[in-house]
Ligand SMILES: Cc1cc2nc3c(=O)[nH]c(=O)nc-3n(C[C@H](O)[C@H](O)[C@H](O)COP(=O)(O)OP(=O)(O)OC[C@H]3O[C@@H](n4cnc5c(N)ncnc54)[C@H](O)[C@@H]3O)c2cc1C
């Protein structure tokens with residue numbers, strides 16, 4: 223991916239926080255002209271030692287009205303982009319495309335009562351942006367954030383999630399959000415144990431949520447592992463829940479990370 227100089231701005235890293243050796247969050251300054259909708263992604267650029275720039279897509283974690291930008295990243299061993307990104311420290315420069323992209327936004331749904339946000343790994347990022355914005359809370363009666371990781375130490379942004387309903391601007395919606403952590407490779411108190419696909423098929427997810435997945439009421443967003451997205455789409459299709467397209471509104475919207 224390349225971008226001409228005028229297509230991006232140079233931003234400064236304000237903070238880098240490791241979660242595990244292969245996961246970290248970062249905060250950058252934000253260009254005053256950079257606009258996005260909750261759920262969208264930016265193209266980030268890092269400059270390599272030879273002067274070339276590598277670009278990758280990254281979902282914003284922060285809300286559209288925050289002054290800064292937050293991102294959440296994996297470190298892929300030997301990965302061209304993340305090997306460079308994970309070396310950056312506070313004060314270093316990050317290139318950010320002037321335009322935001324993506325369709326994992328609430329305007330994909332024309333109606334619906336219950337919003338289900340199903341993420342694997344770093345795929346939780348766009349949902350955190352959506353949850354820090356008003357729209358989901360205003361439009362839906364209930365919101366289920368389902369976040370699947372291999373091990374419990376990979377559950378990121380726990381205090382942000384726990385504190386959402388205490389925020390002044392969301393207090394009136396308190397009680398709408400249920401956080402359902404899923405840990406697949408160890409037993410963890412308070413978390414479901416099993417893949418999202420299995421948990422839908424065997425009814426465990428709906429039991430935990432106290433709510434049924436139905437074409438009439440449920441609107442489902444999927445983000446992260448491409449195989450999870452394919453498999454979950456099949457499971458949902460068997461229940462008459464289909465991708466929402468502009469010419470044919472449906473129940474499902476997706477963002478595939480690789
Ligand atoms: C729309 C969109 C939004 C994205 N948002 C994010 C984000 O918010 N945070 C983030 O960490 N990544 C995100 N990604 C993935 C990101 O663009 C890069 O793929 C990632 O930074 C790795 O880059 P790399 O050059 O190091 O490795 P790549 O050569 O790009 O990837 C190598 C391999 O690493 C694995 N991989 C890549 N990304 C991930 C990941 N996120 N989680 C687990 N395994 C992965 C895959 O097996 C992939 O084939 C997004 C991708 C897309 C398309």
Ligand SMILES: NC(=O)c1ccc[n+]([C@@H]2O[C@H](COP(=O)([O-])OP(=O)(O)OC[C@H]3O[C@@H](n4cnc5c(N)ncnc54)[C@H](OP(=O)(O)O)[C@@H]3O)[C@@H](O)[C@H]2O)c1
Nearest residue numbers: 342343344370371372405406407417418419447449450453
């Ligand atoms: N996380 C680690 O400890 C670790 C360590 C070294 C390297 N890596 C590498 O990092 C990359 C990403 O790892 P990650 O853990 O962030 O992402 P991941 O492999 O996508 O796993 C995240 C969550 O998604 C679940 N999942 C995967 N495929 C699914 C499917 N088809 N349907 C439903 N759920 C599914 C996983 O369950 P399952 O546990 O059942 O797969 C896990 O709960 C991988 O390429 C991996 O090899 C990860």
